[in-house]
Amino acid sequence: MDYAELEKAAGKIGFTHIAPLDPSTIVLKEEVRKMCEANTCGRYNKCWSCPPGCGSLEEFAEQIKGYQHGILVQTVGEIEDSMDFEAMMDAEALHKRHFLQMYEFLRGKYPKTLAIGTGSCTQCKECTYPDAPCRFPDRRVSSMEAYGMLVLEVCKDNHLGYYYGPNTIAYTGCFLVE
Template identity: 55%
Template sequence: MSEKYEELKQKALACGFSHVGDLDADTIQVKSEVRSACAENKCQHYNKNWVCPPGCGTLEECSKQIHKYSKGLIVQTTGELEDSFDIEGMQELGERHKEAFHKFAAVVREEYPGALVLGDGACDNCRECTYPDAPCRFPERQSSAMEAYGMLVSEVCQQNDILYYYGPGTLTYVGCILVE
């Protein structure tokens, strides 16, 4: 790996992630069953913004976009919970991950303008999305969820030799970036 790429990994850690690992784009398989789970709309974001299906593109379009790249990074924020009902702890960890992810995404987009940035969850840049009536107000800040692109996150981690499960009482939020 290049020195610049290794520096990018250090910047990811400096942004607040717990773990950073290499991502080989060839290991990523998009799965229709993951995308189908989005259509069940349990998160209430399906068909409501530009970064969730169907606004983020077809599964085939997402796959083509992913495979324009050869490498990237998996970034994770892991924390301990008091118990499996620690909703407050889950939310706090999610906010920590989101903050680290937004910081890191800005760094990545500055250094790699063509990077594909994929996080977790729906976009929250605007109170109300323009979808589908008008273009996105902030396309330079968009990041779809890995699942929106059909990725089974645990499998992507496993295929790239980075843990997904860090033991009982832990929770991990995951994102990734792909660079040229």
């Protein structure tokens, strides 16, 4: 994998922070999955990308096994204060748009790219869950949390920031590439 090329592409797409990801640093934790059950985002049991529909941690561990390269991508947005939900949603939407662009780029170069994103899958306007099978199982994107990853820890272990100050919000996703 040519990391420099991927970094350049990610920067061009618009991510504010980018770092190489060493997949061997990834730990999938049951306690992170448990946080999904608290349903603070309102997406638990609402989408094939989220628990419980997304599959078990064991299945995810099997999926990521064998990947030796990766890239972390981040969008850091500015907010007025911790109640500035509009700016938070704007930053998240921008991040997700850029994430899908990057996914398309990577799939063209590395067809086995595994995308692990932020929040629920946004490939379709409305998810088919639970009434019909996922429309695009090979394009479905689950979040780092759904995979049981503690985002702060993954960032730290791969020398990427996570907190950029009180007037910022950071959204993080990653791609595993082979």
